[in-house]
Amino acid sequence: MVRTLGWLSAAALALGLVMAFGVAPREVSQGNVQRIMYVHPPLAWVAYLAFGVVAAASIAYLVRRAPGADRLAHASAEVGVLFTGLAIATGSIWGKPTWGTWWTWDARLTSVAILFVMYLGYLLLRGTVEDRERAARYCAVLGIVAALDMPLVHFSVYWWRTLHQPPSLMKPGGFTGSAAILWPLLVNLAAFTVLYAYLVAKRVRLLRAEAEALA
């Protein structure tokens, strides 16, 4: 099943690339640099998804004490940190030619940076506490608390005046651009979601094997 997910994500990412560079048109005001949109929002979306899964799995662990839930939270946090880091980096690369700066301390960028650092701390906490059961418990609490930053990240563009634009898709009224831009974006969102599922499944299997090797 994991192997199938791997091939599926490879095919979906290839299709996403074709859509981003072959199907999507050159944007009128930004030019071709706007094509970064087909990678940056999908990365950010997967980061939201990953940390949502961490919060849900952490609640499940605290209620049932199932090691499987803890492994899922751990794997999802690791992949989420990776995708958040990439979302920040690609956003910064996109910001330089369009905003004229790599970074600015506006509400969206700052709240995402806080989210990134909190989950980085989550991963460090796992490595610091030696007792596995205690580490799982502490991380479950941190995983839930850190997820509270996600609404702040999402609504920061409405609550404060930011350089970052409001969401394109997840907004009241939905997407208002042309279908030629929407479809490549949706395909890439789906491709990165499948890639997330594949990486998490692979990491969970690895965590289970590591636990068996230590037992």
Add this chain to the structure above:
Amino acid sequence: MPDNWGFVTAAYGLTALVLGLYWRRLVRREKELDHAREARSRTARAAAGAATVAERSRQPSRSGHPRSEPASRPPLP
């Protein structure tokens, strides 16, 4: 506005590089654990085999002749 293809390449290239390296790290760790598991099962099988030979050497022979203790036997020439 200029196309800034360099920024587009940097964004896609960085994403591909980081995700590729992470994937390779997972695959490598998986292989290491598989090798370790195989080595453990080989050692366990060998230990079980050695235990069986030691057990048999202490049992009386089928012909009825008494058997000496393995430690008291002289080495073969």
